[in-house]
Amino acid sequence: MRRTTLLAFLARCGLYAVCLLPFTSAQAQWAAVDWTIAETLLAIDAPVGSVAQQSDYHQWVGEPRIPSSATDMGLRTQPNFELLAQVPPEQTLISSMFAGLTPRLERIAPVSSFALYSPGTDTWQEMQTLTRQLGELTERQPQAEALIAQTQELMTSLRETRPPSQAENAPLLMVQFMDARHVRVFGENSLYNAVLEQLDLPNAWDQPTNDWGFALVGIEALARYSEATLVIIDPLPAGVEEQLAKSGLWQQLPSVKHNHLLRLPPVWSFGALPSAQRFARELTIALEAHDTVLSD
Numbered sequence: 001m002r003r004t005t006l007l008a009f010l011a012r013c014g015l016y017a018v019c020l021l022p023f024t025s026a027q028a029q030w031a032a033v034d035w036t037i038a039e040t041l042l043a044i045d046a047p048v049g050s051v052a053q054q055s056d057y058h059q060w061v062g063e064p065r066i067p068s069s070a071t072d073m074g075l076r077t078q079p080n081f082e083l084l085a086q087v088p089p090e091q092t093l094i095s096s097m098f099a100g101l102t103p104r105l106e107r108i109a110p111v112s113s114f115a116l117y118s119p120g121t122d123t124w125q126e127m128q129t130l131t132r133q134l135g136e137l138t139e140r141q142p143q144a145e146a147l148i149a150q151t152q153e154l155m156t157s158l159r160e161t162r163p164p165s166q167a168e169n170a171p172l173l174m175v176q177f178m179d180a181r182h183v184r185v186f187g188e189n190s191l192y193n194a195v196l197e198q199l200d201l202p203n204a205w206d207q208p209t210n211d212w213g214f215a216l217v218g219i220e221a222l223a224r225y226s227e228a229t230l231v232i233i234d235p236l237p238a239g240v241e242e243q244l245a246k247s248g249l250w251q252q253l254p255s256v257k258h259n260h261l262l263r264l265p266p267v268w269s270f271g272a273l274p275s276a277q278r279f280a281r282e283l284t285i286a287l288e289a290h291d292t293v294l295s296d
Contacts, residue, residue, distance in 0.1 A: 029047040029048060029049030029050075029089055029090060030046060030047065030048055030049060030089055030090055030091060030092075030093060030138060031048075031049055031050040031051070031073065031084060031089035031091070031092040031093065031109070032048060032050070032051050032052070032092075032093050033052045033073070033076050033079060033092065033093070033094045033095075033098050033101065033105075034052075034076070034093065034094055034095040034097070034098060034114075034116070035051075035052075035053075035057050035060070035061050035076075035268060035270075035271070036095065036116055036130070036268065036270055036271050036272050036275075037093045037094070037095065037114060037130075037134065038051045038052075038057065038061075038066070039061055039063075039064055039268065039271055039272065039274045039275060040130060040131055040134050040147075040272045040273065040274060041093075041134060041138065042064035042065075042066065042067075042274075043064050043143075043147050043273065043274045044131070044134065044135055044138070044140040044143035044144050044146075044147055045140060045143050046134065046138035046140050046143075047138075048066070048067070048070050049069075049070055049071065049087065049089050050070055050071045050072070050073045050084060050089060051066050051070050051072065051073070052072070052073045052074060052075065052076040052079055053072070053074070053075055053076050054066050054070075054072040055072075059235055059266060060235065060266050060268055061266070061268040061271065061275065062265065062266050062267070062268075062278065063274065063278060064274060071083060071084075071087075076098065077098070077101075079101065079105070081104055081105070081107075081108065084105075084108050084109075085107075085108045088108050088109045089108075089109050090109065090110075091109055091110045091111065091112050091137070092105045092108065092109050092110070092111050092112075093111075093112050093113075093114065093134075093137075094111060094112075094113050094114075095113065095114055095115070095116045096113055096114075096115060096116070097116075099113060112137065114130055114133060114134070115130075116130065116270070116272075117189060117211055117212050117213065117270065118211075119189075119211050121189075123189055123190065123191065123193070123194040123213070124194045124197070124198065127191075127194070127272040127273050127276065128148050128273070130272050131144045131147055131148055131272065131273055132144050132145075132148070147273055147274075148273065150277075151273045151276060151277055154277055154280060154281070155195070155198040155199060155276075155280060158199055158280055158281070158284050159198065159199050159200050162199070162284070162287075163288065163291065169201065169202075169229065169287065170204075170227050170228055170229045170260060171202035171203060171204035171225075171227065171228050171229070172196065172201060172202065172203060172204055172228065172229050172231050172262075173185065173203075173204040173205060173222060173225050173228040173229065173230050173231065173255070174186045174190075174192045174193075174196075174203070174205070174231045174233065175222070175230065175231065175232055175233070176214075176232075176233050176269060177232070177236050177237060177240050178216065178237070179237055179240060180239070180240045180243035180244055180247065180250075181218055181219055181249075182216060182217065182218055182219070183216075183217060183219060183222070184214040184215070184216055184269070185205050185207075185209075185214060185215050185217055185221070185222075186203075186205065186209070186213055186214045186269065187203060187205040187206070187207065187208075187209040187213060187214070187215065188208075188209050188213060189209060189211065189212070189213035190209065190212070190213025190214055190269065191213070191268075191269060191270065191271055191272075191275055191276055191279065192213075192233075192267075192269065192279060193213060194276065195276050195279050195280050195283070198276075198280070199280060199283070199284070201283075204225045204227075204228035204229075205225075212269075212270060213269075214269070219249060219250060219253065220249060222253055222255065223252075223253055223254065225254075225255070226254035226255075227254075228255055228260070229255065229260045229261070229262060229290070230253075230255035230256070230260060230261050230262070231262045231263075231264060231283070231286075232261065232262065232263045232264070233264045233266065233267055233269065234263065234264065234265055234266045235266050262283075262286040262287070262290055263286070264279070264282045264283060264286055265282060267279040267282060
C-alpha cells in the first residue's frame with residue numbers, strides 16, 4: 001500500500017510539473033514594445049512572447065515575421081497592460097521613445113530600455129551594439145554575433161559583386177511619403193544612409209536631418225536634385241498614389257519626368273541589422289532592374 005501511495009504521489013508530481021511547463025516557458029519569453037527591438041530579437045531566435053501593434057509591424061517592417069504564438073499587446077504608445085499581465089514576460093523591452101510607459105510596465109515585469117539612433121553616434125555601430133546587448137540579455141550571444149557577421153558579409157558581397165555600371169549611378173534620394181505633398185528624405189544618421197555607406201553608393205540629400213536621420217519636406221524640395229534617382233520606400237498612405245498621378249508638381253520633378261525612379265517594398269526606416277539587410281537586398285535588386293531597363 002505504501003508503495004502504491006508513493007507511486008501515486010510521484011505521478012501527481014510529474015503531472016503537476018508537466019502542467020507547469022507552458023507557464024514556465026511563457027514566463028521565460030520577452031515582450032517588445034519597439035519594433036526595432038522586436039525584429040532583432042526574432043533575428044537572433046530569442047523567444048518572443050508579445051509584440052506591440054503586430055499588423056502594422058508586418059506592414060512597415062515585414063520581416064522577420066512574428067510567430068503566431070506571440071500575443072499582440074496593442075498600440076506601441078498605449079499597450080494593453082491587462083493582457084500583458086495575464087502572462088508576464090521575463091522582461092519588457094523598450095526604446096527611449098517609449099520611456100513614459102516604464103512606470104506602468106514595471107508593475108508587470110522588469111523593463112529594459114535601449115538607445116536607438118542617438119545623436120552624434122555612428123548608426124552602423126549603434127545597430128551592432130544593440131544586437132550584442134540583446135544577445136547578452138537573452139543569452140543568445142552566438143546568434144547575435146552571427147547576425148552581425150552575416151550582415152557585414154552581405155554588405156561586402158553586394159558591394160563587390162555590383163555590376164560596374166552601377167558604380168556610376170546617379171546619387172540616390174531616399175523618401176517615404178507622409179501625404180501627397182510631403183515626404184521624409186533620409187540622410188545622415190538614418191538606416192538607409194548607413195546602408196548606402198556600406199554599399200559605397202552616394203546619397204543625394206545634403207541638407208540637415210533630425211535625430212532619426214530624416215528631414216520632412218514638401219515634394220517641391222526634390223526638384224533641386226535634378227540628377228538624382230528617386231528611391232520611394234513603401235508603404236504609401238492611402239490615396240497618395242492616385243493623387244500623385246494627377247499632380248502636375250509631381251509629374252514635373254526631374255526624377256519623375258525622366259523615369260529616374262525606384263520603388264522598394266516596406267523596409268523599417270528606424271530598424272536595425274535585419275532591416276539593413278532587407279534594404280540592401282531590395283535596393284540592389286531595384287538598381288539592377290533599373291540598369292537593365294536603361295540599357296534596353
